[in-house]
Every structure is written in structure tokens, then in C-alpha cells.
Amino acid sequence: MICFLLGLVFLMGILNIFCYLYFRRRFVVFSEEILRSAQRIMGQEKELTQHNRETLASKVVMELEKVEEIVSNRLRESEGEKEKLQRTISDISHQLKTPLSNISMYHDMIADPKLTSDESEKFMEIIRQQLEKLEFLIDSLIKSSRLESDMIHLNIEDSSIFYTLKLAVNGIVQKADKKDIDISIHCPAGIKVPHDVKWTAEAIENILDNAVKYTQQRGNVSIHVVSGEMYTEIKIKDTGKGIPPEHYNDIFKRFYREKSVVRDEGLGLGLYIARSIIVRQGGHIIVRSAKGKGSCFSLFLPCRKRM
Amino acid sequence: MKILQTNNLTKYYGAGPVLVKALDGVTLEIEKGSFTAIVGTSGSGKSTLLHMLGGLDTPTGGSVVVDGEELRGMERNELTIFRRRKIGFIFQNYNLLPHLTVYDNIVLPMELDGRSVDTHYLNDIVTSLGLDDKLQRRPNKLSGGQQQRVAIARALITKPAIILADEPTGNLDSHTSHEVLGLLCTAGRKFHQTIVMITHNEEIAQMADRCLRIEDGRIAESRW
Numbered sequence: 001m002i003c004f005l006l007g008l009v010f011l012m013g014i015l016n017i018f019c020y021l022y023f024r025r026r027f028v029v030f031s032e033e034i035l036r037s038a039q040r041i042m043g044q045e046k047e048l049t050q051h052n053r054e055t056l057a058s059k060v061v062m063e064l065e066k067v068e069e070i071v072s073n074r075l076r077e078s079e080g081e082k083e084k085l086q087r088t089i090s091d092i093s094h095q096l097k098t099p100l101s102n103i104s105m106y107h108d109m110i111a112d113p114k115l116t117s118d119e120s121e122k123f124m125e126i127i128r129q130q131l132e133k134l135e136f137l138i139d140s141l142i143k144s145s146r147l148e149s150d151m152i153h154l155n156i157e158d159s160s161i162f163y164t165l166k167l168a169v170n171g172i173v174q175k176a177d178k179k180d181i182d183i184s185i186h187c188p189a190g191i192k193v194p195h196d197v198k199w200t201a202e203a204i205e206n207i208l209d210n211a212v213k214y215t216q217q218r219g220n221v222s223i224h225v226v227s228g229e230m231y232t233e234i235k236i237k238d239t240g241k242g243i244p245p246e247h248y249n250d251i252f253k254r255f256y257r258e259k260s261v262v263r264d265e266g267l268g269l270g271l272y273i274a275r276s277i278i279v280r281q282g283g284h285i286i287v288r289s290a291k292g293k294g295s296c297f298s299l300f301l302p303c304r305k306r307m
Numbered sequence: 308m309k310i311l312q313t314n315n316l317t318k319y320y321g322a323g324p325v326l327v328k329a330l331d332g333v334t335l336e337i338e339k340g341s342f343t344a345i346v347g348t349s350g351s352g353k354s355t356l357l358h359m360l361g362g363l364d365t366p367t368g369g370s371v372v373v374d375g376e377e378l379r380g381m382e383r384n385e386l387t388i389f390r391r392r393k394i395g396f397i398f399q400n401y402n403l404l405p406h407l408t409v410y411d412n413i414v415l416p417m418e419l420d421g422r423s424v425d426t427h428y429l430n431d432i433v434t435s436l437g438l439d440d441k442l443q444r445r446p447n448k449l450s451g452g453q454q455q456r457v458a459i460a461r462a463l464i465t466k467p468a469i470i471l472a473d474e475p476t477g478n479l480d481s482h483t484s485h486e487v488l489g490l491l492c493t494a495g496r497k498f499h500q501t502i503v504m505i506t507h508n509e510e511i512a513q514m515a516d517r518c519l520r521i522e523d524g525r526i527a528e529s530r531w
Binding site: 046048051052053054058059062066069070073226228229230231233245246248249282283284286287288298300304 | 339340374375376381384385386388389392420421422437450452453466468482483485486489490492493499509510513514530
């Protein structure tokens with residue numbers, strides 16, 4: 001009896017050792033497979049033999065590839081950013097150059113002793129105008145670069161959207177009056193949306209500024225607020241010259257000026273800044289327009305803090 | 308980098324005098340991380356194209372290459388796993404399972420793949436999509452916009468490289484459409500996904516990086 005039991009224990013011991021060796025072997029094979037795949041993935045190769053199988057190794061490998069994908073994508077993005085920055089710097093220097101060379105030119109002319117007082121006054125006026133332009137340029141550039149480099153801390157709080165609209169309209173009302181343009185706000189009472197009051201007002205003002213600039217005398221600009229489940233929509237509609245659909249995406253690009261408006265004052269930063277502000281709050285802007293039929297900008301602000 | 312490529316893709320139905328050319332030689336390339344809109348009238352072949360891209364249907368001729376893999380050579384089983392891990396689908400009629408809760412609907416693709424759910428990521432998605440307080444409800448108790456948001460969450464949960472959406476806002480009103488698409492775009496950007504979306508709404512197409520117009524089974528126009 002005892003012999004039998006001892007024999008049984010011995011057999012089980014042997015079996016255990018075999019089991020251990022077997023599973024150890026499988027685990028080593030599995031690890032080697034993963035390691036080999038990981039090395040190939042690091043070399044940006046696809047490990048196609050491991051794809052689309054119901055095995056553990058296949059799952060791990062496909063996840064690893066996804067990780068590699070995302071990381072290299074981030075790398076590409078940051079390289080793209082660098083390029084964008086370089087382009088911006090050259091754009092900026094180009095933009096600043098015109099007023100600067102104007103100023104220096106008129107300054108030299110004023111130095112001429114044969115100048116009449118009338119002329120020198122005129123030149124002084126031109127210099128002042130150019131200085132103002134320079135100031136405006138630098139102001140916008142600082143704003144856009146601060147938005148870009150995330151230096152602005154958005155202070156997102158539940159606040160009345162009507163108040164923000166009022167702030168934005170106040171900034172534009174003078175220009176609108178000059179052109180006899182009527183601005184109306186339709187906003188249901190008491191709508192509160194989490195947003196940064198100051199910067200959102202800036203974004204709305206930029207869009208209103210555009211609307212007023214490209215709307216003829218005695219036109220109309222109306223603002224409608226529609227409250228939805230996920231987003232609050234601010235619709236800004238004008239009766240201006242409109243935007244052809246093929247330029248919908250361009251108008252939000254930095255320094256973009258439509259060919260027909262190149263002579264008007266502006267830098268092509270207003271809408272770019274507006275979009276950055278809205279996107280940084282988790283929202284988005286879309287345009288509906290047709291040439292000659294006015295434009296409608298819709299700003300979507302999320303009703304809750306997220307993303 | 309290209310993630311989707313088709314080469315002279317064709318799909319014919321019927322034969323002889325009743326031959327219908329749903330797709331008639333489509334060659335296209337889609338960049339990784341981009342958002343492409345496909346527009347066209349109904350019957351122009353845009354849904355057929357989308358189904359081919361996702362391996363839901365087999366072409367008569369030509370090839371589809373997704374992320375370096377040719378779909379034609381795959382077996383049924385392989386194709387199923389491929390779809391589950393690489394592609395998220397969003398349909399016009401949501402295709403949610405009515406007897407499962409919102410939560411179970413969302414995590415279904417993970418469970419099918421025998422993986423555990425990344426709770427942190429799940430929370431991120433459902434709060435982003437405003438579904439955090441609706442997880443225990445049944446889909447039919449939700450509005451159309453909400454159901455479509457559940458479908459988006461389900462498409463995102465596996466972090467697929469590609470999202471294919473077939474008129475995702477076809478049944479929604481204009482405001483809700485913009486809401487749903489805004490969320491889809493934000494999520495796509497956040498998780499580096501490639502989105503291909505069919506729509507008949509030109510206004511929606513403007514949110515895309517690129518717009519393809521399909522007419523009579525061919526690409527009629529490609530706008531960036």
C-alpha cells in the first residue's frame with residue numbers, strides 16, 4: 001500500500017516536472033516571438049505574419065504596432081510644427097518690413113531742409129499711420145503666437161453667453177455705425193456656457209469685425225444663439241459679399257487674404273485667432289456662404305467642460 | 308504616409324444586358340490621419356466604395372490595400388479580426404443592439420476580441436460624447452443624436468486606425484448633425500485616426516481635409 005502511494009507521488013512529481021518544462025518552453029517561445037516582433041516594429045516594419053490571428057501574440061503585436069504608429073505620428077507632427085514656425089517667422093518679418101521701410105523713407109524725406117511745412121506735416125501724418133499699422137501688426141502677432149505656444153491660460157467658467165456677446169459687439173459698434181450697419185442679437189435669456197469670457201469675446205469680435213468689414217453700407221449683421229444638447233451654437237450672419245465654397249478652409253489659415261481683398265486693411269490673422277480660441281475650448285467653427293449672398297459663421301461651444 | 312489605397316477598383320452586379328457598374332475603376336489614396344468626405348448622389352456608388360474599403364464586400368476587380376495589407380488575399384476569419392482591430396464603422400441607422408445597455412454596446416468590440424476594457428479610456432470617450440450618465444440605459448430610450456454618439460463611442464473603443472462612416476448624420480437634424488460631426492472630428496484628431504465619411508451634405512463636407520465626389524461609380528472630383 002505504502003509502496004503504491006509512494007509510486008503515485010513519484011509519478012505525479014515527474015508529471016509536474018514535465019508540465020513545468022512544457023509551459024516554460026511555450027512561454028519562452030511566446031516571449032521570443034514578441035521580442036522579435038517588437039524589434040521589427042521598432043525598425044518601422046510591419047509584422048504581417050502576426051496579423052489578424054486569434055492568438056495572444058497577434059493581439060500584443062498589433063497593439064505594439066498601434067503604439068509605434070501613434071508615437072511616430074507625434075514625432076512627425078512636431079517636425080511639422082517646427083516647419084510651420086519657421087514659415088511664420090519669415091511671414092512675420094515680411095509683414096513688418098513694409099511699414100518699417102515706409103517709416104524710414106518718410107523720415108529721410110523730413111530731414112530734407114527744403115521741405116515746406118505743409119509737406120513735412122503730411123509726411124509726419126503718414127509716419128504716424130505707419131506706426132499705428134506696425135502696432136496693430138505686432139499686437140495681432142503677439143496674440144497669435146501666445147495662442148500658438150499655449151501661453152494663454154483659458155479661464156473656463158460657467159458664464160452668461162449674452163454678456164460675452166455684448167462685450168464683443170461693444171468692440172465693433174463704432175465701425176458698424178460708420179457704415180450704418182445694423183447689429184442685432186437674438187439670445188434666449190439666461191443661457192450659460194462654460195467658456196473663457198475675455199478670449200471668446202475676442203474670437204466673436206474678430207468674426208464680427210470681418211462681417212462688418214465685408215458688408216456694404218446699411219447692411220445687416222445678426223447674431224443668433226441656439227442651445228443644443230452638446231454644444232451651444234452662436235450663428236453670426238451678415239449680408240456681405242460672401243465667400244466662395246472653395247475658400248471655406250483657407251479663410252481660417254494664418255495670413256490668408258483673399259485675392260480680391262488684398263488692398264483692404266488686414267493681416268489675415270483675425271479668423272485664425274478666432275478658430276484657435278474656439279478649438280482650444282473644445283469647440284469648432286463652420287462657415288456657410290455663397291458669393292454675393294452673405295456669410296454665416298457658426299461657433300460651436302461645448303455645453304460641458306471636456307476633451 | 309498612405310493608409311488606404313485602391314487600385315482600379317470595380318464592382319459589377321448582374322451580367323449581360325442588366326450589368327450594373329456600381330464601381331467602375333476607382334483609384335485613390337488616403338493619407339494617414341486625414342479626414343476625407345465622399346459626396347455624391349444616391350446610387351453613385353459611394354456606399355459600395357466604403358464597404359470595399361472596410362472589407363465588408365468583395366470587389367469584382369482591382370485591389371484594396373489597408374495599412375500595407377491587401378484585403379483580397381485574406382481569409383474570412385482573418386478579415387473579421389482585421390476589421391475588429393483596425394476599423395471602426397458608423398452607420399446611418401446606428402446598428403446598436405437593442406437588448407444590450409449602452410455600456411455593453413460600447414464595449415462589445417473589445418469583448419469580441421477577448422480584451423479587457425481600458426477603463427480610463429472608456430471614461431474619456433463617454434464623457435467626451437456626453438454619455439456618462441446614460442451608460443445603463445437601452446439604446447431605444449435615447450434620441451437619434453444620442454444613439455449615434457453611442458455608435459461613435461463603440462467605433463472608438465478599440466482605437467482603430469481607420470473610421471468609416473456611412474452617412475452618420477443622415478437621420479439627424481442640422482444642429483444635431485453638426486454636434487455629432489464636431490465630436491467625431493475632435494476625437495479623430497485626438498487619437499490620430501483616419502476618417503472616411505460619406506455624406507450628401509456639402510456643408511458637412513467642408514469640415515473635411517479632402518472631398519471626393521463620386522459619380523456613376525467613378526471619382527469625378529477630388530478637392531483638398
